[in-house]
Amino acid sequence: MRLSELPTPALVVDRGALERNLAAMAAVWPGRRLRPHVKAHKTSGLARLQAGLGHLGFTCATIREVEVMAEAGLGEDLLLANEVLDMRRLGALVDSGTRVTVAVDSDAVLRAAVDGGVREVLIDVNVGLPRCGCAPEDAGRLADAARAAGLEVRGVMGYEGHLMLVADPVERARRTAKAMGLLQQAHADVGGDILSGGGTGTWRTNTVVTELQAGSYALMDTAYAGQDDVPFEQALTVLAAVISVNAGQGYAVADAGLKAFGMDHGNPTLRDAAVWYCSDEHTIFAPEEGGPLPALGDRVRFEPAHVDPTCALHERMWVVEGDEVVDCWPVDMRGW
Amino acid sequence: MRLSELPTPALVVDRGALERNLAAMAAVWPGRRLRPHVKAHKTSGLARLQAGLGHLGFTCATIREVEVMAEAGLGEDLLLANEVLDMRRLGALVDSGTRVTVAVDSDAVLRAAVDGGVREVLIDVNVGLPRCGCAPEDAGRLADAARAAGLEVRGVMGYEGHLMLVADPVERARRTAKAMGLLQQAHADVGGDILSGGGTGTWRTNTVVTELQAGSYALMDTAYAGQDDVPFEQALTVLAAVISVNAGQGYAVADAGLKAFGMDHGNPTLRDAAVWYCSDEHTIFAPEEGGPLPALGDRVRFEPAHVDPTCALHERMWVVEGDEVVDCWPVDMRGW
Numbered sequence: 001m002r003l004s005e006l007p008t009p010a011l012v013v014d015r016g017a018l019e020r021n022l023a024a025m026a027a028v029w030p031g032r033r034l035r036p037h038v039k040a041h042k043t044s045g046l047a048r049l050q051a052g053l054g055h056l057g058f059t060c061a062t063i064r065e066v067e068v069m070a071e072a073g074l075g076e077d078l079l080l081a082n083e084v085l086d087m088r089r090l091g092a093l094v095d096s097g098t099r100v101t102v103a104v105d106s107d108a109v110l111r112a113a114v115d116g117g118v119r120e121v122l123i124d125v126n127v128g129l130p131r132c133g134c135a136p137e138d139a140g141r142l143a144d145a146a147r148a149a150g151l152e153v154r155g156v157m158g159y160e161g162h163l164m165l166v167a168d169p170v171e172r173a174r175r176t177a178k179a180m181g182l183l184q185q186a187h188a189d190v191g192g193d194i195l196s197g198g199g200t201g202t203w204r205t206n207t208v209v210t211e212l213q214a215g216s217y218a219l220m221d222t223a224y225a226g227q228d229d230v231p232f233e234q235a236l237t238v239l240a241a242v243i244s245v246n247a248g249q250g251y252a253v254a255d256a257g258l259k260a261f262g263m264d265h266g267n268p269t270l271r272d273a274a275v276w277y278c279s280d281e282h283t284i285f286a287p288e289e290g291g292p293l294p295a296l297g298d299r300v301r302f303e304p305a306h307v308d309p310t311c312a313l314h315e316r317m318w319v320v321e322g323d324e325v326v327d328c329w330p331v332d333m334r335g336w
Numbered sequence: 337m338r339l340s341e342l343p344t345p346a347l348v349v350d351r352g353a354l355e356r357n358l359a360a361m362a363a364v365w366p367g368r369r370l371r372p373h374v375k376a377h378k379t380s381g382l383a384r385l386q387a388g389l390g391h392l393g394f395t396c397a398t399i400r401e402v403e404v405m406a407e408a409g410l411g412e413d414l415l416l417a418n419e420v421l422d423m424r425r426l427g428a429l430v431d432s433g434t435r436v437t438v439a440v441d442s443d444a445v446l447r448a449a450v451d452g453g454v455r456e457v458l459i460d461v462n463v464g465l466p467r468c469g470c471a472p473e474d475a476g477r478l479a480d481a482a483r484a485a486g487l488e489v490r491g492v493m494g495y496e497g498h499l500m501l502v503a504d505p506v507e508r509a510r511r512t513a514k515a516m517g518l519l520q521q522a523h524a525d526v527g528g529d530i531l532s533g534g535g536t537g538t539w540r541t542n543t544v545v546t547e548l549q550a551g552s553y554a555l556m557d558t559a560y561a562g563q564d565d566v567p568f569e570q571a572l573t574v575l576a577a578v579i580s581v582n583a584g585q586g587y588a589v590a591d592a593g594l595k596a597f598g599m600d601h602g603n604p605t606l607r608d609a610a611v612w613y614c615s616d617e618h619t620i621f622a623p624e625e626g627g628p629l630p631a632l633g634d635r636v637r638f639e640p641a642h643v644d645p646t647c648a649l650h651e652r653m654w655v656v657e658g659d660e661v662v663d664c665w666p667v668d669m670r671g672w
Contacts, residue, residue, distance in 0.1 A: 007422075007672060039616055061617045082617060083579040083589075085633055086343075105580055108632045131618055132580040132589055161615065243419040244441055244468040253419075253468055258645040259670075263600040264614065278600065279497065280375055280644050281397045281418060282467055296444040297421055308616050309594040312649065315671045334595075335651045336345060 001325040004299060008241040009256035011314040011331070012301065013219065015321050017235035018049070021218050024232065026053045028203065029212045035059045035079060035196060037215030038333060040308050043317055044072035045329030046218060059196075059213045063089050065333045070098040072332075077101070079122065079196065081157060081213060083109045083132050091117025101154055105134040110146050120152045122196060125186040127158035127179040136182045140189025155194030158183040159213065164201030169229045173205035180208035204229050221307040223265045237301035238268065238310070239318075240283065242294045251276060251286045252294050256302060262309025268302035275302075337661040340635060344577040345592035347650040347667070348637065349555065351657050353571035354385070357554050360568065362389045364539065365548045371395045371415060371532060373551030374669060376644050379653055380408035381665030382554060395532075395549045399425050401669045406434040408668075413437070415458065415532065417493060417549060419445045419468050427453020437490055441470040446482050456488045458532060461522040463494035463515040472518045476525025491530030494519040495549065500537030505565045509541040516544035540565050557643040559601045573637035574604065574646070575654075576619065578630045587612060587622045588630050592638060598645025604638035611638075 003012070025034060031054040038047055039061040047058060047069060057077035060066045066078050067089065075098035080090065083105055090100050094117055103124035104110045113121055123143050126133030134142055143153045160179040166172040180197070187195055198206035200216040201224060216224055219236035240256035257278045261268045267275045268283065272291055276284040283302065287293060294300065304310040311317070312334055319327035339348070361370060367390040374383055375397040383394060383405065393413035396402045402414050403425065411434035416426065419441055426436050430453055439460035440446045449457055459479050462469030470478055479489045496515040502508040516533070523531055534542035536552040537560060552560055555572035576592035593614045597604045603611045604619065608627055612620040619638065623629060630636065640646040647653070648670055655663035 009672060082591075084591075085577055085579060106632060109579070126582070130582070130585060130587060130612065130620055131615065135584065241421055243421060243445070246462070246466070248471065249466060251466060255418075255420075258598060258600050258642070259648045262594060263598070263645070264594050276466065279467065284466055296442060306594070309599070312595045336343060 003239065003320055003323045003325060006239060006318055006325065008239055008299070009260040010239040011311065011317045012237050012239045013317050013319050014235045015319050015326060017233040018218060021220065021232045021235055022049060022053055025203065025214065025217050026055070029214070030054060032057055033211055035211040035213055036218070037061070037081070037199070037213045038065050038069060040215030040311070041219055042311050042331050042333035043329045044068055044074060044332050045327070046317070047074055048072070050218070057211065059215070062336050064336050066090060066093065066100060068333045075099065081159070081196070083124065085109065085112050087112050087116025087118045094118055103132070103157055104142065104146060105132050107142070107145060110142065110149060110151070113151060114149050120154055121146055122154055122157045122194060123186065123190050125156050125158040125183055127160050127182045127197070129159060129162040131161065133158060136186040139186035143190040153190060153192050155192030155196065156183055156187045156190050157194070157196035158186070159197050159199070160202060160206070161199065164199050165223060167227065169205065169227070172202065176202050176205045180206060184208060200224055200230060200232070201227065216307050219307045221265070221310070222269050222303050222305050234303050236307055236310070237303055239299055239301050242296055242298045242300065245293055245296055247293060250293065251284055254283045254285065254300055254302070255281060257281045257283055260313055261302070261304050262306040262313070264309060265305035268304050270300055270302050339575065339656055339659045339661060342575060342654055342661065344575055344635070345596040346575040347647065347653045348573050348575045349653050349655050350571045351655050351662060353569040354382070354554060357556065357568045357571055358385060358389055361539065361550065361553050362391070365550070366390060368393055369547055371547040371549055372554070373397070373535070373549045374401050374405060376551030376647070377555055378647050378667050378669035379665045380404055380410060380668050381663070382653070383410055384408070386554070393547065395551070398672050400672050402426060402429065402436060404669045411435065417495070417532070419460065421445065421448050423448050423452025423454050430454055439468070439493055440478065440482060441468050443478070443481060446478065446485060446487070449487060450485050456490055457482055458490055458493045458530060459522065459526050461492050461494040461519055463496050463518045463533070465495060465498040467497065469494060472522040475522035479526040489526060489528050491528030491532065492519055492523045492526050493530070493532035494522070495533050495535070496538060496542070497535065500535050501559060501563070503563065505541065505563070508538065512538050512541045516542060520544060536560055536566060536568070537563065552643050555643050557601070557646070558605050558639050558641050570639050572643055572646070573639055575635055575637050578632055578634045578636065581629055581632055583629060586629065587620055590619045590621065590636055590638070591617060593617045593619055596649055597638070597640050598642040598649070600645060601641035604640050606636055606638050
C-alpha cells in the first residue's frame with residue numbers, strides 16, 4: 001500500500017528515521033543501560049524493535065502498559081515508574097511469571113504493593129520535579145520499611161522531568177547533576193543496584209543513572225526538536241488530507257484536528273506553512289509567503305508538538321519507507 | 337458499584353445533570369429542531385437518550401461516527417457536517433438503508449458524493465469561521481451543479497464556530513445575526529428545507545437555523561460554563577485518585593493527566609484547588625489558601641476545559657447518580 005492510499009488522519013512512522021533514532025540512542029545507552037519508556041508510543045510493535053536492540057527492561061506509566069507488554073512477550077523486566085494504590089492486576093502478572101517492579105514513595109503505596117502481590121520495588125525520590133517521589137532524606141526509612149514488609153528493594157528512581165526542556169545544555173547539565181546528587185544521596189541510604197531516571201532531554205547530560213528512562217527519542221516531537229544536543233529525527237507525523245481550500249483568504253483545511261494531536265505543547269507544525277488553529281477534526285493552515293496553496297486532495301504531514309498524547313489518540317501507527325506502507329502496529333497500550 | 341470502586345482515571349457522567357441539560361435544550365429546540373452533534377460525546381448510549389427526546393436527526397464529524405450511529409440503530413437521518421473526499425463507506429451505509437446527508441463546499445467534494453454513492457447533500461457555506469464552506473455567493477452555483485449530477489440538495493449549513501465563545505451575549509447575538517444573514521443569502525439561491533448550524537454557544541442567539549447542531553450542551557465543559565446565557569450544568573468530570581501527597585510543598589498528585597484531558601482549552605479545573613500542571617498520567621494541584629491537603633487515596637473530580645477531545649481519550653463513560661454507578665457506555669465513536 002502507498003501512503004496516498006491510507007485513510008486520514010493517520011499516524012505515520014518513518015521506519016528509517018525510527019531505526020536511526022534507536023541506533024543513536026543504543027550507541028550511547030546500550031542494552032539494559034536503557035529502559036525505554038513505552039508511554040511515549042504505547043505500541044508493543046515498536047517496543048519489540050527496542051527489545052531487539054538489547055533493551056530488555058522497559059518503563060511503563062500505567063498498569064495497562066505493563067499488562068500489554070507482558071501479553072506481547074516483552075515482560076522480562078517491567079518497571080511501573082508511577083505510584084498505584086491498587087496493585088492486584090500487577091500481582092496477577094507477577095504470579096504468572098512477569099517481572100514487575102513498582103515505584104514506591106509512601107507507606108500507603110508500599111502497603112499496596114504488599115497487598116497486591118508485587119514483590120519488587122524502587123524507592124521513588126523527588127529530585128526537584130513537583131510530582132511524585134519521597135523526600136531524599138526519607139528514602140532510607142521507606143526502603144527499610146519495604147524490606148521489613150518482605151519486599152525486594154532494587155534501588156532508587158528519580159525523574160528530573162522539570163529539566164528536560166531547559167534550553168541551554170550547559171545549564172541543563174548543571175541542574176541535572178544537582179538533581180542526580182539528590183538521587184545519589186537517597187541511593188546511599190537505600191542500596192540496591194539500580195539508579196533509574198532521565199529522559200530524552202537529558203540523554204547526554206545525565207551521567208549518574210544506571211538506566212535511562214527515555215521514551216520520546218524514538219519518534220520525537222517538535223518540543224524536543226529545538227534542543228541542539230538532542231539530535232534525534234522527527235520519525236512521527238500525522239498524515240492528513242486537504243478537504244477544503246479557500247483561495248480568497250489564502251488558507252487550506254486538513255482533516256486532522258484536536259482528536260489527532262496532543263495539544264498541551266501547542267499546535268502541530270507543517271513545513272513551509274503557518275498553522276492557524278485546530279478544531280476537533282480540522283487544522284487550518286496557510287502557506288508561508290509566496291508559497292502555493294495546496295490542491296484539494298493533497299496530503300500533508302504534520303509534526304505533533306508532543307508525541308505521547310498524540311499517540312494515545314490513535315488506534316494504529318502506519319510504518320512507512322518513503323511512500324510505501326510496510327507495516328501497521330496497533331497502538332495497543334492506550335487506556336488504563 | 338460505587339464511585340469509589342471505579343478504576344481511575346475514569347470519565348464520569350452525572351445522570352441527573354445530563355438529563356436536566358437534555359431537557360433544557362429540548363424545551364427550546366424540540367424534536368427535529370435540534371440535530372445533536374455526536375462529536376462532543378462520541379457515545380451512542382448518550383445519543384440514544386437524545387433520540388428518546390425526539391431528536392431523531394444527528395450531526396456527525398467523521399465517517400466513523402456515522403457508521404457507529406447507524407450500527408446503533410440511530411441512523412434515521414445522519415448529517416456528516418464535514419467535507420470528505422472518499423465517500424465509499426458512506427455510500428455503503430446508504431445502500432443498506434441509512435439516511436446519510438453530507439456537507440459539500442466544492443466541486444471535488446460534490447464529485448466524491450456522486451462517486452461514493454451518497455445521494456443527499458447540504459451546501460456548506462462559510463459564514464465567517466475560517467474553515468470549510470463555500471463563499472455564500474457560490475452556493476447557488478454549487479447547488480445547481482449538485483442537482484445536475486443527480487444529488488438531492490436538502491438545503492444549506494453554516495457553522496458560526498468563531499462566535500461560540502464571544503463573552504457578551506448581545507455582541508454574540510449581533511454577530512450571529514450577521515453570520516446567519518450570509519446563510520440566508522445562500523439559502524435563497526440554494527433552496528431546500530434545511531438551514532443547519534449553530535451550537536451550544538448560540539443556542540439562544542441563533543434565531544435563523546431550522547435545526548441547531550449543538551453538542552457540548554449535554555455534558556458541558558469549563559470553556560462554555562463561563563457564559564451567562566449558557567446555563568447548562570457540568571455533567572462530565574474525570575475521576576482521579578490521589579496517589580502522592582507532598583505535605584512540605586503543599587501539593588497533591590492525582591492519576592489523570594494529558595491522556596485523560598483535552599488540553600487545547602487549558603488545564604482542567606478542580607473545585608477549591610489550583611491546578612499547577614498536567615503531565616502524561618498526573619495532575620498536580622494544591623488546595624486554595626487555608627484548605628486541607630487531600631489524603632492519599634482520596635478521589636477528586638476534575639472538570640475538563642474542553643469536552644470533545646476529552647471524551648475522545650476514554651474508552652468508556654461511567655454514568656452515576658450521586659455515588660452510585662448506574663450505567664456504563666462505551667465511547668464507541670472514537671477514531672476514524
